[in-house]
Amino acid sequence: MNALKFIIKYQIHDTLRSKWLIIYTLFFAAISYGLLSFTNESSKVILSLLNINMIIIPLASLVFGTIYLYNNSDYIILILSQPINRKTLYLGMYLGLSFPMALSFLIGTGLPVLLFIRNFKEAGPVLFNLFLGGVFETFIFVSISFLIATLNENKMKGLGLSIFLWMFFSALYDGLILITLQIFRDYPLEIPSLVFTILNPVDLSRLLVILKFDISALMGYTGAVFTQFLGGGVGFAVSILSLLLWSTLPLMFGLRSFSKKDF
Amino acid sequence: MIKTEKLYKKYGTLEALKSLNIEIKSNRLTYIVGPNGSGKTTFIKTILGLVKPTSGNLFVDGVKLNGTYLYREKIGYMPQIASFPENLSVKEVLNLLKEIRSENVNYDEELIRLLKLEKEYEKRIKNLSGGTKQKLNAVIAFLFDPPVLILDEPSAGLDPVSSSILKDKILREKKAGKTILFTSHILSELEELAEEIIFLLEGSVCFSGGKDELILLTGERNLERAIANLMMGQKI
Numbered sequence: 001m002n003a004l005k006f007i008i009k010y011q012i013h014d015t016l017r018s019k020w021l022i023i024y025t026l027f028f029a030a031i032s033y034g035l036l037s038f039t040n041e042s043s044k045v046i047l048s049l050l051n052i053n054m055i056i057i058p059l060a061s062l063v064f065g066t067i068y069l070y071n072n073s074d075y076i077i078l079i080l081s082q083p084i085n086r087k088t089l090y091l092g093m094y095l096g097l098s099f100p101m102a103l104s105f106l107i108g109t110g111l112p113v114l115l116f117i118r119n120f121k122e123a124g125p126v127l128f129n130l131f132l133g134g135v136f137e138t139f140i141f142v143s144i145s146f147l148i149a150t151l152n153e154n155k156m157k158g159l160g161l162s163i164f165l166w167m168f169f170s171a172l173y174d175g176l177i178l179i180t181l182q183i184f185r186d187y188p189l190e191i192p193s194l195v196f197t198i199l200n201p202v203d204l205s206r207l208l209v210i211l212k213f214d215i216s217a218l219m220g221y222t223g224a225v226f227t228q229f230l231g232g233g234v235g236f237a238v239s240i241l242s243l244l245l246w247s248t249l250p251l252m253f254g255l256r257s258f259s260k261k262d263f
Numbered sequence: 264m265i266k267t268e269k270l271y272k273k274y275g276t277l278e279a280l281k282s283l284n285i286e287i288k289s290n291r292l293t294y295i296v297g298p299n300g301s302g303k304t305t306f307i308k309t310i311l312g313l314v315k316p317t318s319g320n321l322f323v324d325g326v327k328l329n330g331t332y333l334y335r336e337k338i339g340y341m342p343q344i345a346s347f348p349e350n351l352s353v354k355e356v357l358n359l360l361k362e363i364r365s366e367n368v369n370y371d372e373e374l375i376r377l378l379k380l381e382k383e384y385e386k387r388i389k390n391l392s393g394g395t396k397q398k399l400n401a402v403i404a405f406l407f408d409p410p411v412l413i414l415d416e417p418s419a420g421l422d423p424v425s426s427s428i429l430k431d432k433i434l435r436e437k438k439a440g441k442t443i444l445f446t447s448h449i450l451s452e453l454e455e456l457a458e459e460i461i462f463l464l465e466g467s468v469c470f471s472g473g474k475d476e477l478i479l480l481t482g483e484r485n486l487e488r489a490i491a492n493l494m495m496g497q498k499i
Contacts, residue, residue, distance in 0.1 A: 006362040010355065014348040074346035078403075081311045081340040082363050083333050259330075262274070263313040 004088045007079070011096020021104050024060060028108025036116045042123040043213065046130055049109065050209050053130070054202050055170055057137040061101060062162040065145025068097055070155050077263050090258045094146055094251060102138040106131060126212040133205030139247045140201045141166075147254040150261060169202045198238070201246045207239050264289040264411060264442045265310060270319035272305055272466075279305045281466040282319065287459075292433070292443045294453055297463035298494050303446050304343075306463065307413055310444075311340055323411070336367060341404035341414045345396055349389035353380065353399060356388065357406070364407055371408040374401055377428045397421055401429055405436070412436060414445040418452065430456065450487040457486065462493055469493065 015021060031052055035045050069076075072093070079089050113120065113127065120127055145162055152158035177196050181189055197203045265287040272280040280302050287293050295303050308314040309321060312328060312335065320327060326334045347356045361370070375381060378398045383391065391399070397420040404412060417433070418426040433456060437443055447453065453460075460477050462470040470477060470493065474486055481489040 002365065003363050006359060010348065010351060010359045013355065014350045017350040072346075072348065074342070074344060075348055077313060077342060078345055078347065079363070080313055081335065081338070081342070082360065083335040084363055085332050260315065262315060263308065 003084050004092050007084075007089060007092025008096045008099075011093055012100055015097055015100040020064065021100055024101070025104040025108040027056070028105055029112055032109045032112035033115075036112050036119070040119050042120045043126075045119070046123060046126055046209065047213075050130055050133070050206060053105075053109070053134050054137070054206055057105060057134055058141045058170060058202060059163075059166045061098075061138050061141030062145045062148075062166050063159070064101065065097060065142040066149045066158050066162045069093070069146055069149035070158065073263075080263060086259045087255050090146070090255055091251075094143060094254075098139050098142045101142065102135045105134050105138060109134070126209060129208040129212055133208040136208075136243045136247065137201065137205050140243065140250070143247055143250040143254060147250045147257070150254050150258050169200055173200050173203070198242045201243065204239050204243050204246070207235070208243075211235050211239070264324055265444070266322045267309075268320040268322075270306075270309065270321055271317050272302075272309065272314060273317045279466055280309070280316070283466075283468055285461060285468060285471065287442065287444060287461075289442050290437075290440050291458050292437050292445070292456055293459040293461060294457035295444065295446045295461045295463065296453075296490055296493075297469075300465075301463040302466040303463055304415065305466075307415055307444070307446070310413065311335065311338065336364065336407075337409050338411045338413060339404040339407060339409040341400050341412075341417055343415045343419060345400040345403075347388045347396070347399070350387060352385050352387055353391070354384045356399065357403070360403060360406065367407045369408050371405050372402075374398075374405050374428075374432060377432070378402065378425055393420055394422060394425070398425060401432075405432065410441060412441055412443045412445075414443070416447055417445060418447065418449060450490060453490070454486050460486075460490075462490070464493075 032045075032049060035048050039045060076089065076093075080086060110131070144165065148161050148165070149158050152161065177193065180196075181193060184192075197207065265285075267283050267285045270280055270283040270285070272278075283306065285306075295306065297303050305314055309316050310323065312332065322328070323334050324337055328334065351359070378401070380395075380398055380402060383395055383399075388396070401417065401421075404414065412433075414433070417429055421429065430452070433443060433445075445456070457474055460470065460472065460474055461468060462477075470480075477493075478484075478486060478489050481492050483489040483492060
């Protein structure tokens with residue numbers, strides 16, 4: 001356990017100093033500040049932020065994560081030649097990247113929101129879910145990117161797969177669902193569309209925010225069904241549980257293949 | 264100290280190690296030689312647990328390797344190329360390793376002084392030259408005063424002065440009773456250093472034994488020529 005603490009500590013040191021993380025933070029800060037300056041309506045700002053977050057966070061986490069493992073392959077060999085468990089290193093690197101990235105999102109979006117906090121008097125819970133969703137996205141997509149990089153020796157293939165996965169979850173997926181629902185429109189589709197939503201972490205995080213809003217119908221078919229079918233409390237619990245599964249399952253598969261891998 | 268029993272490793276359809284039975288003796292300087300692609304690095308990596316053998320057994324100091332990791336406390340490893348997290352300073356990298364191996368507090372920091380690495384302490388890794396990184400690499404291998412040293416091409420990338428400092432260090436450690444395993448393509452280095460030779464060819468042991476024995480068997484004047492002959496395919 002001690003070794004895990006040290007790996008995380010140094011990894012965070014390393015990540016916090018990287019230029020990309022600073023750019024990532026500044027990007028969020030600029031976007032949120034810009035949106036907040038345009039309008040006083042908190043719901044509009046939150047929805048715009050939500051849409052931007054759900055595109056940027058998965059993309060950045062997948063790309064950063066994959067490149068991070070590939071770039072550090074020699075460092076991994078150095079550490080693995082020390083008396084340390086492979087799982088400890090993998091977990092340490094995962095947490096050492098996810099924490100600073102989540103933090104950078106929270107600071108980048110959070111500071112401008114704090115500046116304009118008077119606009120958000122009634123939007124407390126929605127705002128909280130927005131941040132929660134963003135943090136989950138970070139942990140989920142970093143764990144997926146680590147799994148991809150562990151399974152693929154070839155850098156280009158791994159990076160390509162990451163970008164494809166991002167496109168799939170943030171754009172293609174909803175389209176495919178719509179087509180499916182259109183084809184089977186004569187059947188009751190509440191349960192299938194629920195399942196579809198749970199199978200996409202981006203939709204899940206979006207739901208976290210939408211469930212707190214009264215505009216679910218505006219946010220695509222899956223959102224509408226979810227609100228209607230599960231309502232507030234249960235819906236929230238189900239989405240949190242699914243998000244937890246989404247962040248732990250890829251991590252566990254990653255740990256397993258990392259332990260068996262040849263370096 | 265290190266013993267293998269029918270060690271076998273296959274990558275896809277490529278047989279990298281074909282049923283190796285090797286014993287590396289304690290307190291000796293063993294040199295692993297072989298043409299490119301003969302399985303040297305794969306063999307070293309199996310000892311370190313970086314590569315998992317397809318079948319066969321490997322023992323380090325009597326401990327059988329299967330997913331264990333604590334035995335690596337006894338090993339110092341200097342890889343051919345090293346890289347460290349580029350935003351950490353030299354000092355932080357050394358501290359990281361010290362914290363990982365916190366059970367071990369007898370630091371051997373002689374090389375830091377000899378290779379004049381103190382003046383680079385505060386520099387970030389990304390600002391170091393290739394040679395300086397290699398020096399750091401050497402320092403790390405010796406830092407914990409381990410009983411077994413595994414050096415993969417130790418003098419590659421080092422300037423002649425540092426290279427001879429390292430060579431002297433290897434000889435001193437040998438005298439202190441360390442088991443040392445190394446690979447190198449600089450044949451003149453062997454003449455000075457090697458005691459035992461393991462010659463690998465396409466994943467099999469082609470020769471294993473003392474330096475003089477090899478010279479005698481090939482009928483050559485010196486080790487350099489004997490090895491060169493073996494590489495050209497002379498049968499013994």
